[in-house]
Amino acid sequence: MNIIVCIKQVPDTTEIKIDPVKGTLIREGVPSIMNPDDKGGLELALRLKDQFGAKVTVISMGPPQADVIMREAFAMGADRAILLSDRKFAGSDTLATSYAISGLCRTLDYDLIIAGRQAIDGDTAQVGPEMAEHLGLPQVSYVCDAKLLDNGNLLVHKENEDSVQVLEVEGKCLLTVLASAFEPRYMTVSGIVEAYNREVEVWGADKIDYDENRLGLSGSPTKVFQSFPKAMKAPGEVHEVSEEEAVELIVNKLKEKHII
């Protein structure tokens, strides 16, 4: 089985601040990490590899610095890494991004594409589903479990807000997965040592078939008009009470608001 896993380098938003004037993310000094949902996707791919044998190819689109997460993927157990990096892709929104990455996928031989549900820097959850549309693949989003059946189909659990849907998928498909369902493995020390001796393939736009107008800024219908931090809701109330009183207080407040 050949599995493609889409990964993205993102700023660690647990440490990020928003510029109060411009409303944009302050990226300076913020560490970059592999997007958590994508890492969950890689973990799922590696579990399928452990159980059934597979070749896992990680792909990403981004600046050359994204090399670091490709090596992290190697150290976790990925077999091949391709980074799509070209000035032509600059300014891409989700549509242009999914178009370019789908172009990359078309050049590869695959049975399954796994993407993270969403990236923590944009939270759109659009790139995975859009790729499925570009590639004409069935898709299952919000995946919390997946295994390969004897008949070659995938049995997939999709997490809805208050239920879990179990689906059997035939043939090639695309899954978007939840980080919470796939606790990623640690990199191994020998994996880290090897990761720096292996090649991350860096591909320019010339390696894929594309329509110039659908790439980068010109292929991006989304224009960010404004972004700003959410206004704080009314400040909370502070009560200095004992543990027993606290329980009663919380229960009463919840009842007051008809939550329970």
Next chain:
Amino acid sequence: MIRSFAENEVKPLAAEVDEQERFPMETVEKMGKLGLMGIPIPKQYGGAGGTVQMYIMAVEELSRVCATTGVVLSAHTSLCMAPILENGTEEQKMKYLPKLASGEWIGAFGLTEPNAGTDAAMQQTTAVDAGDKWILNGTKIFITNASYANVFIVMAMTDKSKGTKGISAFIVEKGMPGFSIGKKELKMGIRGSATCELIFENCEVPKENLLGQLGKGFSIAMKTLDGGRIGIASQALGIAQGAMDETVKYTKERKQFGKAIAQFQNTQFQMADLKTKVEAARFLVRSAAWKKDNGIPYSADAAMAKLFAAETAMEVTTKAVQFHGGYGYTREYPVERMMRDAKITEIYEGTSEVQRMVIAGHLFK
């Protein structure tokens, strides 16, 4: 990777391991699976094929949250695997290193005796050539990892008339006839590391288990300790860093006289000095490791790194307790443990006085 492993798997056990004086076997097993037990060992011997630098950074990160776990790795790697790798025959390397590097076996080192501490040349343990085997008699004390180890590098006198040139090194396995583990020490710090006596009563060691040449044991031991000191210096550095982290966090939260104590200039100036020392220790440690990785003599560097890092660890942890005030003196906060753990780094694998002897020896040679 090692930081998240330390935070998620090691830190939660640190207080318990100390309190119960329990060897963190479950952590060692996890470390084995991730390749942490054989970082600087070449791939052909089952190691990760990493560098000394990577290994000592692992010791630092582990010690930042749990000094016990740090020394388990340091003694295993520097004191057992390194001498086998550097002095062993191909057969010895193939027999011992893969199992040690995978963590299936744990390693230890036996040099210290009741009457041979800093004066390590006064070895009273003897090894007598009995034709097809060696017969060892004597006692070793304060042996890290002892009751959990499978392989021990043991120094013994093979020819007393030759002084230090009459000392030889042996690879002893757990379960060899006449070899037993004696009493476990009750210690001030690093209480989870199993520190015990080794007892040899007509212990039979196969002929092929002589490590290096006959009579080269003392030089093997000294060279091994040179390497080990970088590991212990990293352990000390990790303890110091851990205490810094705790103190920065605490002084930002703790309010007295209406403001966080981190806002007082006394706190700021003292912490600035400590931070500078920790960073200086880090450079000494990394520089010694870099020299070892690059085949440059590093004996004095290792001694300076250990001396400075150990004394820095002691100073930082003592002040960390002071910054925490009464809370710091309780076992509710980790800094009292770190202070107890720090002390040993000024003592084992050569006391600070021995480090000064080594440094002066290089200076005035």
